[in-house]
Amino acid sequence: MTAQLFSTRVEPEKRPPILVENLTKKFGDFVAVDHVSFAVNAGEVFGWLGPNGAGKTTTIRMLLGLLHPTSGSTYVLGYDSARQTKAMHAVVGYMSQQFTLYNDLTPAENIRFYGMVYGLRPAALRARQAEIIHMAGLEGREKSLTRSLAGGWKQRLALGCAIVHRPGVVFLDEPTAGVDPLSRREFWKLIYAMAKEGVTVLVTTHYMDEAELCQRVGFISQGHLVALDTPAQLKRLQMRGEVLEITVDNAEAAMRVLKAAQTSRILPLDEIALYGAQVHAVVNNAEQSVEAVRAILAAQGIAVRSINRIAPTLEDVFISAVKV
């Protein structure tokens, strides 16, 4: 994919649906976003990830034209976010983690409300309302109050309201916080159904297992774009160090011994942590470290059942990428 190469000016008609060019935002002396460039292709599901305070939301606010960049620019569906905000808003959907729905209205009324805000004609709105009710699986619940709906339904309704005007780009800001795993899977099915129709989706999440569902992800840390690739490639290429899974009879004792070895620098361990009945260690080189780990544990009378190098999770990669 050549998406990350869009650093020079691109002709308007050739711009990808989301284009961020050398974007910088300063608040006083604080640089919240520092020369960030990336692009999202048509129909792509893109994950925008970063720790709190890394510049994630600031970037989205600039994309939505709610905040002006200090320098650089963002384009959504070819519109300059800062200068053509109104035209851009007509073709963009946004869903926040608060699910901005009216609890005192029924699902159908919520859809009609958002449809009217976006200026849909009555006939078009009626057709669209039926579509969204169907998409969200709300048949038979059209007349219940929104407040009485379970989280998963509310979430799908909020998505429906965000796309009532058939936007070409949809921004989803932590859309699945607090929703159960089954509903989350349903929600992601909807996301990919939209993407198949050509809608471009940018989604933020704190769930790393959910980030794995994105086709491509960007990590932002302290205002810098630190990684941009598919989840599979990131796990292959981006991880600094390798993860060892150590299985022993007494994980607590092993943890104490390895922690002491790390503190006294006998063993160079980037990270050491208990995972249930096992210990995970991040090391520079797994092959070289296995025997050292085994020896240190054996010296303290702890028999090792197995030490395996395991594939890093996206969370491992994330932690490693944002660590200074």
Place this chain on the structure above:
Amino acid sequence: MHEIAISTEGMVKIFKTGKEERCAVDNLSLQVGCGETYGLIGPDGAGKTTTTRVILGLLTRTAGKSSVLGFDSMLEPYAIRERVGYIAQQNVLPADLTVLENMRFFASVQSVSKEDQKKRIPELLGFAGLSDFTGRLTGKLSGGMKKKLALACSLIHSPQVVLLDEPTLGVDPVSRREFWNLLGNLRAERGLTIFVCTPYMDEAERCTQIGLIYAGKLIASGSPAQIKGMIPGQVIELTPSNMEAAEKLLDGTDGLLEVQSYGEKLHVLVDDFTRRKAQVEARLDAGGVAYDALRQIEIRMEEAFISLVSQQAGRDNAAQVAPAVNQAGGTP
């Protein structure tokens, strides 16, 4: 020394509002051994918070038994409180107190002597990585630091057991990892018993024992490996060109246990990967659905949870057909 730190047996909690009854905790039995890290894992509204509060004696129990360190939740709540630390969900520490003032405040609430305070407060602040922030107003701390301070405060009276209700809610992955590393250190260094509620399936891997809770019922319990072992079969992952068509084509394949959508991918649970791989491919080929290379993947907690919940929902539906139904236990 008790072998069992937390125990519930047939615990029930029914909330009554007017004529309506809602069963939040339904005949729940669990046991947490001393030194275990027990994760009560389930989505919002499953009954995690209610379970925790009944165990602590903060809510009355409708039926069944519950105790902490051998003390009954209803009869001896004060004995429990002296020995147990608790972080409530939406835990709010006074924002206009500094980090040190908050520690002192919790110490005096728990009647920790001045001498013990002198020793423990610096120790706990060091453990939580907050030694350099003692003078900072709590309201000015980052989300992750607030959680760590809450943990330090809950440990001020050297409890044997801590109950943590969604302690990592809303914090970013870096802070979440740091928080769990602190819990791991507490387990390794102090043998602390930790009972933690969480909606994050991946946090299950950090626990020694877990209980999966859904609609007030404990649907499975055991070590993370045991829970994953409850799911028969193996998982084939593939990315089809057309999701709906692929799901229809795969329906009825021999040895098919379940199909779960996973973003743009499908997770196809079958009895035997090597035997069924070719059959799955043949069905998709015949239906004209393109797909990338099929591969076998390890089952994770999330797949296990979804599968176990679906099985439970199937049983509940079957039970509703039968005449004897526990009305109060109906799922919302």
